[in-house]
Amino acid sequence: MMTLIFRLPSVAWHLSRGGVFGHLAHVHLLPSWLRSLMRGFDRLIARRNPDRPGVALAHALTSLGPGFIKFGQALSTRADLMGADVARDLALLQDQLDPFPSPVARRTLARELGQDIDDVFARFEDDPVAAASIAQVHFATLKDGRDVAVKILRPGIRAKLERDIRFFRSMARLLEAIAPATKRLKLTHAVDQFAHYSDVELDLRLEGASASKLKDNHAKDEGIHVPAIEWALTTEHVLVIERVVGTRIDDREALLAKGHTIDDLTTIAAKSFFFQVFRDGFFHADMHPGNIFIRDDGVLVPIDFGIMGDLSLNDRMFLARLLMAILDRDYQQVAQLHRDAGMIGQDVSLEGFAQAIRAVTEPVMDQPMGDVSVGTILGQIFGLARRYHVEVQPQFTLLQKTMVMAEGVGRQLNPDANMWPIARDLAAEWAEDKDSWLTQISTIADKALSFGLRLPELMDRAETLLDHMERQAEADHPRSNSARYGLTRHGLNRHGFTWSHLVVAVAVAAVVYFVN
Secondary structure, three states: OHHHHHHHHHHHHHHHHOOHHHHHOOOOOOOHHHHHHHHHHHHHHOOOOOOOHHHHHHHHHHHHOHHHHHHHHHHOOOHHHHOHHHHHHHOOOOOOOOOOOHHHHHHHHHHHHOOOHHHOEEEEOOOOOEEOOOEEEEEEEEOOOOEEEEEEEOOOHHHHHHHHHHHHHHHHHHHHHHOHHHHHHOHHHHHHHHHHHHHHHOOHHHHHHHHHHHHHHOOOOOOEOOOOEOHHHOOOOEEEEEOOOOEEOOOHHHHHHOOOOHHHHHHHHHHHHHHHHHHHOEEEOOOOHHHEEEOOOOOEEEOOOOOEEEOOHHHHHHHHHHHHHHHOOOHHHHHHHHHHOOOOOOOOOHHHHHHHHHHHHHHHHOOOHHHOOHHHHHHHHHHOHHHHOOOOOHHHHHHHHHHHHHHHHHHHHOOOOOHHHHHHHHHHHHHHHHHHHHHHHHHHHHHHHHHHHHHHHHHHHHHHHHHHHHHHHHHHOOOOOHHHHOOEOOEEOOOOEOHHHHHHHHHHHHHHHHHO
């Protein structure tokens, strides 16, 4: 709470100067007295500018420093919380800062690697090629001649981000206390989500693990290459990865000059997106043009794996069907999919929700096919969350932001192309296969449940039978006990019959049961 008290005046000043309070004064979830106060701040302090609400908020967050920039980027994935237009503007926040001094970078490397960097690198470039709020990147060459990129965390960045997160959490709780209607926006959940992604970005070993997993997923895919991690040189604060040499995917003229076929690159990019989202359920969630390169041999190479998304099989099936329904303009099916996924309650009119989806979707779908943005459509649908109490899952909002980025990259690469028909066909084929597979699994699961329910009864019968065999053996051979003939619950020693044989028999019975 002390952090909130000391920092709130400064934050309020920057937000009001950027005109953010004037826009927030129109949010009806806030109490009237708070909206009046915000209008007062706006008249007294705000600079007069015509910026959209999202642009004004982006400028204000930039002036407040790296933690607020990162939080703004996290909010850009919450179209259900911020609205589609504001979320789209926040996605343009630039995460660039002045680099920290190269001597600091060298000292950090030496400390993390436990040796002088001249013993590790044949060459280390002091001038960084990129400097963001969390880390900066230097190019280097290993002793064996391989070129690498070295990512180094900013000194003290963890403490700064943790301080900012405490402020964000306190603000969310304060707002929910003075404006109870905002509780359904799950502001504290948004802060928790931001804290999770920040924690991942602050441990570069986790980024390395994400890159390694993505590399394994794409191992057999032609036209896609994920850089290799130098694990022996990677720590919590340092990541050493294979250096990428290529052309940015948005540099169309340079790609054409090198003889690349734009249609082929578009297809590879669409397939890469499909493989990650639908086939693997593990996707790169920061796909701006600076993070995707094309090698001279036409291979697509992603970089920067700090923000990744996960999707369960059920999530992927929902998205595949949703994509097909949207592109087919089947809004009743879009609404039904939300109902089946438990995202809208039974008290919500399915027809009314379908009509609302049509209202926000048709203006986008009524454009030329190459201009249709499925990411924008998803943002519009998620924007209905507040009206229809839709429980939008965080993984979907992160994917929606990724879709918008991927579409932007695709249009910069090939303005005449549309990646979604390619993705739709792939998704339809994948969903059909998975439906068949899931049906088989469901059938087996039902039989397993039925057999499991009968198993105690079968075991009781087997034990009763063994007791009867022991008593019969005792009666037939009064001068000896059943152990002489091996008739015990520990096994028929002479004949080799043991409890393990009973287990095998039960297993065989189970197999026969499932097959039939």
